[in-house]
Amino acid sequence: MRTRLLILASAVAMLGWGTVLPYQYAYAATTRGWGAMVAAAASSLFSVGALVAAPVGGRLTDRLSPVAVAVGAKVVAAAGALMLVWAPTPTTFLTGMLVFGLGITGAGPAQSVLVLRWAGSDDRRRVFAWQFTGQSLGMAIGAFAAGYVVSLERPTGMVPAFLAAAAGFVLSALLLLVAGHPAWRMPRARRRAAGGGPSVPTTDDALAAAGAPHGIHPREALRAIWAVPALRWVALVTVTLALGFYAQFESGLPAYALTTLHVHERTVGLAAAVNCVVIIALQMVVVRLTARRSGPTLLIGVGAIWTLAWLVLASAVLDPQLSAALFVTTFGVFAVGETMYAPVLNPLTASLAPSGLVGTTLGVFTAMQTGVSAVGPLVAGVVLGAGLAGVFVGLHVAVSLLAIFAAWRLRAVTRGVRPASATRPVDAALAA
Numbered sequence: 001m002r003t004r005l006l007i008l009a010s011a012v013a014m015l016g017w018g019t020v021l022p023y024q025y026a027y028a029a030t031t032r033g034w035g036a037m038v039a040a041a042a043s044s045l046f047s048v049g050a051l052v053a054a055p056v057g058g059r060l061t062d063r064l065s066p067v068a069v070a071v072g073a074k075v076v077a078a079a080g081a082l083m084l085v086w087a088p089t090p091t092t093f094l095t096g097m098l099v100f101g102l103g104i105t106g107a108g109p110a111q112s113v114l115v116l117r118w119a120g121s122d123d124r125r126r127v128f129a130w131q132f133t134g135q136s137l138g139m140a141i142g143a144f145a146a147g148y149v150v151s152l153e154r155p156t157g158m159v160p161a162f163l164a165a166a167a168g169f170v171l172s173a174l175l176l177l178v179a180g181h182p183a184w185r186m187p188r189a190r191r192r193a194a195g196g197g198p199s200v201p202t203t204d205d206a207l208a209a210a211g212a213p214h215g216i217h218p219r220e221a222l223r224a225i226w227a228v229p230a231l232r233w234v235a236l237v238t239v240t241l242a243l244g245f246y247a248q249f250e251s252g253l254p255a256y257a258l259t260t261l262h263v264h265e266r267t268v269g270l271a272a273a274v275n276c277v278v279i280i281a282l283q284m285v286v287v288r289l290t291a292r293r294s295g296p297t298l299l300i301g302v303g304a305i306w307t308l309a310w311l312v313l314a315s316a317v318l319d320p321q322l323s324a325a326l327f328v329t330t331f332g333v334f335a336v337g338e339t340m341y342a343p344v345l346n347p348l349t350a351s352l353a354p355s356g357l358v359g360t361t362l363g364v365f366t367a368m369q370t371g372v373s374a375v376g377p378l379v380a381g382v383v384l385g386a387g388l389a390g391v392f393v394g395l396h397v398a399v400s401l402l403a404i405f406a407a408w409r410l411r412a413v414t415r416g417v418r419p420a421s422a423t424r425p426v427d428a429a430l431a432a
Contacts, residue, residue, distance in 0.1 A: 002118045003115065003118050003123075005175050014136075014168075016165035018146070019143065020081070020161050021142075021250075024097075025042070028090075032090075041094055047101060047373065047374035049103075050101040050102070050370040052102065054109065054363045055360070055366075057105070057106035057110060058366070059363060060359070061110045061359030061360075061363070066114050067177070069106070069107070072106075073102075073105075073110065074169045074176070075103070075169070077099075077107070079099060080097070080102070081096070100165075109359050111131075113362065114179075115131065124347045126343070128342060128343040129287045130283075136280060139276065221360050224357060228354060233406055234348065234352065234365070235365065235368060238345065239368055239372050242369045242372040243375075244303070244306045244400040245309075246373050247375065248376050248377075252384070253313075253331075255381075256380070256392060264324070274328050275332065275338075279338055295347070296348070299348075300411065301340055305333060305336055306333075309330050309337070314393045349361060
């Protein structure tokens with residue numbers, strides 16, 4: 001039941017964020033008359049907030065209750081959204097976006113640890129998959145509903161979206177509080193009756209014991225993380241796969257479609273909708289079909305699928321009549337890769353994390369994804385602005401091929417690692 005509440009909390013939070021995401025740039029630049037520089041700075045500050053919050057949230061997750069960290073971060077996100085409601089000046093708006101980014105991303109590592117804590121080892125991929133599906137569905141519903149209530153013709157036209165975002169994060173925090181209530185935890189007597197035995201630690205017990213030592217310095221924690229060879233390859237996989245798609249989802253790919261393929265604006269919206277629909281339709285099917293495949297093998301598949309997607313996009317310039325259809329198809333192909341990427345990466349990273357640093361490790365890797373995603377729009381702007389559309393696609397094909405190589409090396413390294421159960425009995429409970 002707790003995992004269901006966690007999935008619902010993730011979906012509700014993203015429903016609120018979905019009402020804001022598609023419109024905040026145009027709102028700041030045009031509706032409020034603050035110009036493109038302020039609008040771009042708002043997006044950048046959101047990413048900066050996310051970049052700072054991810055490792056901090058991960059570190060706090062190792063030292064405090066993950067529920068408390070996730071709830072606190074969501075309250076911060078709600079406060080940021082409310083700041084946007086009453087933002088009379090660019091400075092206030094920029095501050096609100098910074099706080100918003102801090103809150104949204106700060107909850108990520110804690111929620112991942114809660115999945116690892118509350119789901120059995122056989123169910124973790126499935127729970128991560130459902131969580132990702134819920135987030136995608138929430139984003140899609142939020143963006144769709146906002147289209148009927150948001151008006152970019154007047155300064156107050158985004159107030160319903162900002163209020164919905166704040167309400168979504170508050171409700172998400174309340175759901176997590178309910179899920180984390182001790183009443184949901186199975187008493188020890190019932191665990192014995194279920195066959196667990198008094199000497200067998202539960203996942204909750206293991207994670208409680210796995211908390212980071214209070215005396216460890218953040219710099220020492222980073223050294224411990226980078227000392228694990230497999231995690232260095234995970235880092236390269238994380239960066240390349242983020243560059244290969246997520247960094248261009250919101251800006252680079254739409255810009256390519258509008259400036260190079262010359263498709264209608266509605267086609268960009270249709271492509272984003274198709275991406276969500278494919279994820280929702282295929283997520284659980286893919287999880288079942290790939291249940292016996294290792295994480296690194298599936299990440300090789302993600303890199304291959306995203307390479308194919310970029311090649312399909314490259315072919316769109318050859319036939320203007322098919323360019324719109326091929327662009328939409330590209331987003332569908334990307335989504336197939338996402339159905340393998342989302343359930344695998346976090347549990348794989350957690351299973352390789354040093355003892356007591358699961359949250360910290362997840363936070364560091366989330367920060368990597370966020371940082372790379374913030375650089376993506378800049379790369380797209382420079383390359384596409386120079387009229388180098390072929391270079392834009394070719395660069396991302398190369399990055400996706402590098403992701404395949406990194407995942408292949410990760411698979412080789414992890415096959416040579418001793419089983420976690422033989423060396424780290426506490427963290428073995430985290431392996432997916």
